Amino acid sequence: MNTEHPATSALSGMDSVEMAALLPLDKPFRAKQIYRWIANGARNFEVMTNLSASLRDELSSRFTVFSTSISQTLTDTDGTVKLQIELSDGSMVETVLLTDEKGRKTACVSCQVGCPMGCAFCQTGHIGYLRNLEAAEIIEQFYHLEDSVGKLDNIVFMGMGEPLLNLRAIRKTIAILTDPEGRGLSKRRITISTSGLCEGIISLADEGPTVRLAVSLTTANSELRKSLMPVTLSNPLPELKKAIAYFSGKTGSRVTLEAAVMAGVNTDELSAQEMASFARDLNVHINIIPWNPVSGLPFTTPTNKEVRAFVHALVRLGLNATVRMRRGKSIQGACGQLGSRPTEERNDI
Numbered sequence: 001m002n003t004e005h006p007a008t009s010a011l012s013g014m015d016s017v018e019m020a021a022l023l024p025l026d027k028p029f030r031a032k033q034i035y036r037w038i039a040n041g042a043r044n045f046e047v048m049t050n051l052s053a054s055l056r057d058e059l060s061s062r063f064t065v066f067s068t069s070i071s072q073t074l075t076d077t078d079g080t081v082k083l084q085i086e087l088s089d090g091s092m093v094e095t096v097l098l099t100d101e102k103g104r105k106t107a108c109v110s111c112q113v114g115c116p117m118g119c120a121f122c123q124t125g126h127i128g129y130l131r132n133l134e135a136a137e138i139i140e141q142f143y144h145l146e147d148s149v150g151k152l153d154n155i156v157f158m159g160m161g162e163p164l165l166n167l168r169a170i171r172k173t174i175a176i177l178t179d180p181e182g183r184g185l186s187k188r189r190i191t192i193s194t195s196g197l198c199e200g201i202i203s204l205a206d207e208g209p210t211v212r213l214a215v216s217l218t219t220a221n222s223e224l225r226k227s228l229m230p231v232t233l234s235n236p237l238p239e240l241k242k243a244i245a246y247f248s249g250k251t252g253s254r255v256t257l258e259a260a261v262m263a264g265v266n267t268d269e270l271s272a273q274e275m276a277s278f279a280r281d282l283n284v285h286i287n288i289i290p291w292n293p294v295s296g297l298p299f300t301t302p303t304n305k306e307v308r309a310f311v312h313a314l315v316r317l318g319l320n321a322t323v324r325m326r327r328g329k330s331i332q333g334a335c336g337q338l339g340s341r342p343t344e345e346r347n348d349i
C-alpha cells in the first residue's frame, strides 16, 4: 500500500511562512501578498499585479499555484454539483457541493484516494485505497468548488477516505482555510466525519482543531457493525462511546451520529433500542441517511415508511433524530456513492 505523498511545488497548501522560505522573493512581505491572492481566487501568478513582472515570470517558471484540475463537472436537478478532480499523479478524487433548503453551500471534500476502511455499503470502500491527499490537494477541492459555484459556507470532510487517517493534512487544510489573513472560514463551519477511529477522535479533542465531529455509527449492534464496518473490530463500540463522550466533554460540542439505513438491515425496533442505548448519556444528534444505491452492493434503499418508522422509534426512545435529505443521487454524488466511474455514465453540464 503506497501512502507516500507525491512532491508538489503548488503553493495552495502552503502558509505565508512556508512561501517566504521557499520563494525567491525580493521582499519578505511578498509572501503574504501571494498568500492573500490565492485565498481571494488567484489561480496563476500573472494576475498578481502587485508583484513585479519579472518576479511573476520567475515564479511561473518554477512553481504553480494549483496542483490539480477539474476533469469533469456534473450537476443534479436538485442543485448538487460533483467535481471530478485530477491530481498531479493522474489519480482522481471527487468533491461535492451540497446546498440546503436555506441556500447554504457546503463543500464535501475527499481526503484520500479511495479508502482503506472497507465499509460494506459504500462505493468508495469498494474501490480500494491508494494514498493520502496532501493539504494542497484538499484545499484545492474547496477552491475549485468556489470558482465553480461562488462562495461556500461550510466544509465537511466526508467525501472519499477516512479523515482521521490523514490528520496531518486535514489540520494544515483547516489552518489555512480558517486563517484570518487568508480565506477566514470559521471553525464552526467545519465538520470532520469519521468511521469511528477512537485514537483520532481523542487526538482531535486534545490537540484540535476545535471543529464539529460526525461519527458514522450506522448501527449500535456490535456484530452487525463488525460486518458492515470493519473498523469496529479494532475500535469496539464501548471504546467508541468513550471517545465520543471524551470529545464532547472536552470541546463542549454535540457530536452527530450518522446512520446509513438499509432496508431490512438496521431499521427495526431492536436497532432503535440498541442505538438509544448507545446514545444514552452522550451529547449527540442522530442523522439518518437512507442508503443511496450503489450498483453491485447487496442492499436496498428503505421506503419512506420504513425510515419514518425508525425515526419515530428513535424519537420515542428519547433521541434527537432527523433524516438527511437525499441529494445528488442522479450524479452518484450522494453519501456513499463517491468513486471513479466511467465517463459515459455521467451527465456533463
Ligand code: SF4
Pocket (backbone or CB within 6 Å): 115, 116, 117, 118, 119, 122, 123, 124, 125, 126, 159, 160, 161, 162, 194, 195, 216, 336
Ligand atoms: S463510508 Fe467513509 S470510511 Fe467507510 S469506506 Fe466509505 S469513505 Fe471510507
